Amino acid sequence: MLDDIALFIHIVQKQGLAPTAKALDIPAATVTRRLQKLENTLRCQLIHRSARNFSLTPEGEVYFRAYSHLVDQFEQTKRQLHDDMHGMSGALKVMAPVNLTSGFMRPMWSDFIRNHPHIQLELSLSNQLEDYLASKADLAIRVGPQPDSNLYQKHLGVIKTLLVAAPRYLQQNNPPTMIDELNNHRLIGTKPIMNWELSSEATDQVITYHPSFSTLVNDVNLATQFACEGLGISLLPETEIRDLLNSGRLIHILPKWRGRNRDVIAVWHGGKLMNVRAKRLLDFIVNYMQQHKA
Secondary structure (H helix, E strand, O other): OHHHHHHHHHHHHHOOHHHHHHHHOOOHHHHHHHHHHHHHHHOOOOEEOOOOOOEEOHHHHHHHHHHHHHHHHHHHHHHHHHHHHHOOOEEEEEEEOHHHHHOOOHHHHHHHHHHOOOEEEEEEEOOOOOOHHHHOOOEEEEEOOOOOOOEEEEEEEEEEEEEEEOHHHHHHOOOOOOHHHHHHOOEEEEOOEOOEEEEEOOOOOEEEEOOOOOEEEOOHHHHHHHHHOOOOEEEEEHHHHHHHHHHOOOEEOOOOEEEEEEEEEEEEEOOOOOOHHHHHHHHHHHHHHHHHOO
16 A cells, blocks of 8 residues: 555646656556555545546545655655665775785775775774674675674685794794794784694694794784894784795795685675675675785
8 A cells, every 4th residue: 555655646746647657657547546446445535536637635635745755755765775775976884904904905995996986985994803783884804714694705815824934033043844843933923813723735734833922912014023023933914924025024934834724705784785886896806806816
């Protein structure tokens, strides 16, 4: 019946059945049939039938005043939601980790902003696992397993982790040749990874090493700086230290071993449709990850 009430409001606003049928692109017979159905349901006549003029019955006046603003508000909201879901302009809120966003993925964000100037991008950066649902973000990028079954998930890529140290540190300390020899070194850790899961590329052997950290931080960038300054050995994401390895500022030690791969995952609300702006960003991220082999 609500659809028929909305149709009645349109008839009044268009001042006739034929103009309404043309405006809504539906057969005139359908408009007549649905109006009659509504009148039968309400048990009253709403419109005086006349070929020369259009007028409402007293009952029609009452129903029109009661429902016209509700129908207008509903249709305005419907248009706004349609524009929000399908328009390439408007707000886009994304949650992401600080280090991955400001480091490896920074060029991707710059390209996205440049290519989509009408999207108002809001990046909420944190290395802490914030409540995605409470944030009302359109999309979140996370690293590591995501147990929340209420969220849709898409795997974006894999980040390798490597044991590294600065040349200065290795000149002052004998480079380790076996995992156990790490006990004799200063180790720099990054929360929340308190244990180092290391796998052999030659044998696929996996061991869990329990380091005794000389320095422990909750920021990968700071751990990287400490390692570059020769303050110890650290297990760091390859995406964050790629340039440092290429330039020789850091050296990959124990090259036959590597840390556990970290999965990069996009998540979004399982009960919320993804708007076209978030879809475009997701495609942008996937393409970037594939090109840069993260």
